[in-house]
Amino acid sequence: MKPLLEVVNVYKRFGGVVALKGVSLTVMPGERVGLIGPNGAGKTTLFNVISGIYQPDEGKVIYRGVDITKWPPHKRSRAGIARTFQIVRPLANMSVLDNVTVGALMKRSDIEEARKIAYEAIRIAGLEGKEDVLAKDLNLVEKKRLELARALATDPQLLLLDEIAAGLRPREVDSLVDTLLNVSRRGITIIMVEHVMRAVMNFAERIIVLHFGEKIAEGDPREVANNKLVVEAYLGIGVG
Amino acid sequence: MAGSLARINLYHATGIATLLVLPFLLDSIGMAFYVNMIFLALMYGIAALAWNLMMGYTGLFSLGHAVFFGVGSYTVAILALYYNVTPWVGLILAGVTAGLLGLVLSPPLLRLRSHWFTLATIALGEIFRLSFAHWDYVGGSSGLQMPISERRLYYLQFTGATIYSYIALGVLAVELIVLWRIVNSRIGFYLQTIREDELVAQTLGINTFKYKTIALAISAFFTGIAGGLYTVRFRYVDPFALFDLITISTYIAVAGIIGGIYTFLGPLIGSFIFIPVSEYVRANIVQAFPRIYGLHVTVLGVILLVISLFAPEGILGYLKKRREKR
Amino acid sequence: MDPEILTSAILDGLLIGGAYALVAMGLAMIWGVMEIINFAHGDFMMLGALFTFFLFTSAGLDPIISALISFAPIFALGVIVQRGVINKILDAPLLTQIAATFAILLIIRYGVQAAFGPYTRRLVSGYSDIYINLGFTTVPLPKVIIFVTSLIVLGLLYVLLHQTDLGIAIRATSQDRRVAQLMGINVSRIYDVTFGIGVGVAAIGGGLIALFYPIFPEMGGFFALIAFIAVVLGGFGSVYGAYAGGLIIGIAESVSALFIEPALKDVVAFLIFIMIILVKPTGLFGRGD
């Protein structure tokens, strides 16, 4: 089987800060990958490079065998790469339904059809009943769910989730993981950035650890959790 | 929001009937001043609705729509004067020229956002005004006079504003149908997404530049036709009247803001409120006291300020909000 | 081209640039501290020019003293405008902010036109034909005074911002409004003062410009444009950068006048304005997360 996504030796600098230092990783179709690392490790930056919001200074992003490094974001989302934003970005003055409908319109132009898809995505993300609420009137947890619904509505092949479990209670984390496992079962490849260990450990088949812009570990969740470097990275920064 | 606006209801029916009857009625009882007022409100209303496709739907605040308005005006005049083209055709070509201009301008202009966009549109208006004033082909600073001819129907020359009002109503009807279809289609959703968050729009597969260009071109098209109506009605074009920051660009914007930029019909309603007030002040107060020239623009400023502070959603937006609360 | 003509053009531009710099510094200060784009900035400048003109013609006061005095009434007007309008739209959507400050522009510009007539006035004073001989060229005294005054104002602003409690509070507020509030700073007072000083300094610029430039109600439009260019050149919100930007524009304008047909001068200026904001270094989106 060919990989769905290959990130090859990617560097990204912001002035003096080197956010990514030669990161490479490979994701197979249908995989469930957890991407962890202390604050400022470069996880969000990596998502920004994959989704086309930033151009890497060096390195390549290859998707389904095609070099997409130079592609603009909208072309990547049309090719099936969807994402959520860690700092939520709701379309504030539009209703929840309209927020998600826009996502669904990517692959069809009929509004009624798109609405049907949107209702379904809203249900999966657990926002049922909030369809007519303006996005700006949601609370933070709901806004995170909206991010998920909107991304799902685009019918993606690769889904990049940036800390959507933050702020959830343990029971809610478990139900989110259930939801995501269901999404994954439909063949959607998911990379999950998460600080909530309960979510990553229960969701991911493979975990990649970033630290100061470098990949320091990769492998089976339990293996990684016991990896000395990883433990040190987390303890050193003081995040548990 | 698109789609939830009611279809033709009693208000709309009444509005349409009034607009159809009023010019004829006022004309037949000899109130030419008010017929002209209706014409102006329609002309500005057409431009304000078009302007709002950029402002309310796409989030781009233009204070340079005089550029498209003026180019539309000149198109009608030049075609009639130099090529004997009837303004009936000229009106459509006015829209086409202005729309093409919108396409040409979009690569640089649409790279700009927020106040930078607004500032650039103001500068653009000045560039057109100064350039036209120095361009002999378009009559320089003295402008162009439409040909006077016996072929009145061909050159659209009628006394008074009544017939022009009906022509403007025809344009308005077409515009309303076109814009309504656009804002309720995928394009409408995409424009609003761009207004809310351009980056999110891109991650949802929207080629933001393409859709902003579409909005600009359509907006310019109808604004150009409104400018064409100006030429047909007043038969004289000059760069200072047409590329004017205040009486064209700002009037269009203020009509839109007063009516409500986040509503479909707001800019039209705003035009029918603002233009009569402005015309009244200009015709009665400023005319009577020529020394206080400029007062009507001051009043315009006060209106804009009051709306911005107390009802930034505009009159129709305010009414809509109140109705939703109940 | 005669090198002497060029050097005197550069010098002339540098001196006039002092007045542009004053207008630009005020804009940059308001921008940097309050994050408000004051569309009406040029019109406060025009008020300074007009005030200077009236003090000179009716009270017979020295025009340069008049220009300095114009700071006071325009500062007061600025405080009123900030209290009555700006303070209420700080958190409003950007479109509303643009509309509101543009409304202030309309009210000032056309209010002046209605009150004092649409005429062009000229301030002809004893300064007009005194020249200073610098050896290689001569320069008119009023322009030297303008430049020196602008330097003094720049120095005063520096002292204010860096050596006084008020200045520290202003800078703290510009860093982070909420944090400043938590530190016990009365943010809306700081904004009063900032806006007042911003437009007051512009008014001094206007008063000085009036020494060699015709005064009319719409004059602010062009100078606002110059101030915007200066602020962009100087880096957003940097008062000192804006000062340098003002000088650069003064020189660029004066030198380009040697080459450009006068009729097209303004067209070129507007084109350059659009080009500059097109390449301004703000990045497209800022942070992506």
Ligand SMILES: Nc1ncnc2c1ncn2[C@@H]1O[C@H](COP(=O)(O)OP(=O)(O)OP(=O)(O)O)[C@@H](O)[C@H]1O
């Ligand atoms: N647009 C930017 N400009 C400047 N620096 C940036 C930018 N984006 C990220 N950085 C820096 O790059 C580094 C990595 O940031 P990033 O947001 O990718 O970390 P992260 O792993 O997502 O952290 P967190 O867990 O806190 O979300 C940080 O030092 C951050 O300050």
Ligand SMILES: [Mg+2]
């Ligand atoms: Mg992050």
